[in-house]
Amino acid sequence: xxCRIVILGGPGAGKGTQARRLAKAFGMAHISTGDIFRSHxxxxxxxxxxxxxxxxxxxxxxxxxxxxxxxxxxxxxxCRDGYVLDGFPRSIPQARELERxxxxxxxxxxxxxxxxxxxxxxxxxxxxxxxxxVCGRIxxxxxxxxARKGLCDRIECAGAALIxxxxxxxxxxxxxxxxxxxxxxxxxxxxxxxxxLDTVGGADLSADEVTRRIEAVLxxxxxx
Numbered sequence: 001x002x003c004r005i006v007i008l009g010g011p012g013a014g015k016g017t018q019a020r021r022l023a024k025a026f027g028m029a030h031i032s033t034g035d036i037f038r039s040h041x042x043x044x045x046x047x048x049x050x051x052x053x054x055x056x057x058x059x060x061x062x063x064x065x066x067x068x069x070x071x072x073x074x075x076x077x078x079c080r081d082g083y084v085l086d087g088f089p090r091s092i093p094q095a096r097e098l099e100r101x102x103x104x105x106x107x108x109x110x111x112x113x114x115x116x117x118x119x120x121x122x123x124x125x126x127x128x129x130x131x132x133x134v135c136g137r138i139x140x141x142x143x144x145x146x147a148r149k150g151l152c153d154r155i156e157c158a159g160a161a162l163i164x165x166x167x168x169x170x171x172x173x174x175x176x177x178x179x180x181x182x183x184x185x186x187x188x189x190x191x192x193x194x195x196x197l198d199t200v201g202g203a204d205l206s207a208d209e210v211t212r213r214i215e216a217v218l219x220x221x222x223x224x
Contacts, residue, residue, distance in 0.1 A: 002082035003028065003218075004107060006089070006098075008187060009115035011176045012126035014210060017138060018115065019086035021211050029078040033087035035136070036069055037061070055167055060090050060179055067097045074101065090184045095191070111221060112191035113214060114199040119177050126173045130162035 023030035040048030132152035
């Protein structure tokens with residue numbers, strides 16, 4: 001049965017890591033709006049130039065721009081077997097637009113999963129975060145360093161040099177957190193009212209333990 005999941009949480013809460021694990025474990029598409037946006041930026045598309053301005057300032061993309069990009073992605077064939085949305089929706093209007101898009105397709109969201117991590121923990125995680133540009137694996141120089149400094153551990157990445165994203169600085173993260181609390185956090189109540197919300201604490205747990213708790217939530221809801 002196809003399952004449609006939204007992962008919520010502040011920037012750096014672990015949404016990408018958990019979304020990738022769920023998608024791989026259950027054969028669903030992983031839709032990372034952050035990855036899609038960065039691809040536009042890297043390819044210097046017209047949309048990418050607009051996106052870059054917002055990303056550098058820590059601001060959210062306008063709802064119309066973000067929703068249009070997601071709508072096109074949901075129309076692709078791999079989404080028929082379910083998907084995990086990572087980084088969308090980020091505002092109440094976006095959540096309502098997603099609801100409308102799914103209704104048009106005869107679908108509905110199955111679960112909104114909130115990863116609960118404190119602001120201070122997020123800042124510490126993100127400021128020390130490095131990412132493999134090949135596989136997307138995330139390292140932390142303090143809590144999860146690579147075996148070889150500055151290089152990805154995975155054999156298939158052939159020792160790719162890790163990168164520190166321009167928007168992974170403390171100043172930008174603090175601004176992103178302000179935006180998150182003002183604009184994105186209200187989505188938690190939106191999905192709670194629809195009885196779609198489950199929350200998993202992630203601050204003091206390993207990524208593996210968070211994954212186990214998420215899978216327990218899904219089994220309890222009999223979604224997978």
